[in-house]
Amino acid sequence: MKNRTGAASLALLLTACSGHMRSVGADAMHGDGSRGRSVYLERCAACHGAEARGTRLGPSLHALAPSWNQRRIFAAIEEPEAPMPKLYPSQLTRRDLADVAAYIDGVAADK
Ligand code: HEC
Numbered sequence: 001m002k003n004r005t006g007a008a009s010l011a012l013l014l015t016a017c018s019g020h021m022r023s024v025g026a027d028a029m030h031g032d033g034s035r036g037r038s039v040y041l042e043r044c045a046a047c048h049g050a051e052a053r054g055t056r057l058g059p060s061l062h063a064l065a066p067s068w069n070q071r072r073i074f075a076a077i078e079e080p081e082a083p084m085p086k087l088y089p090s091q092l093t094r095r096d097l098a099d100v101a102a103y104i105d106g107v108a109a110d111k
Helices: 002-031 033-043 070-078 092-110
Strands: none
Touching: 002 033, 070 092
């Protein structure tokens, strides 16, 4: 009986967690790519180019490895590797991050 209760509450916990994950995921990983495009043009295009094909200041974003899903792109903007500047949180909101990650994900898929 004790065991059963344990299993039931574990199941409940897991359900609660996955529900939570889903809502976090929805925020962070399903940004609005068309809004992301305006964020991109405003904040990123100077270095990565208007069509994200790169400039001498930043690489093309059309050839990201397939493992670069929105989550990975989000992380690369949130905690960028130098010389890519850290724009979050001073210049980008979390919504900007999610939206621009969605936009880049679309760009990267469309080689
Ligand atoms: C001041 C120039 C500059 C700006 C502004 C900039 N980036 Fe970058 N970005 C870079 C450089 C340089 C790199 C390469 C860093 C490295 O060598 O790992 C880079 C790397 C990246 C990468 C990883 C690409 C890869 O193949 O490793 C992504 C994704 C990215 N930038 C997206 C963005 C987005 C989205 C924005 C706007 C929110 C942005 N960048 C703004 C210069 C910039």
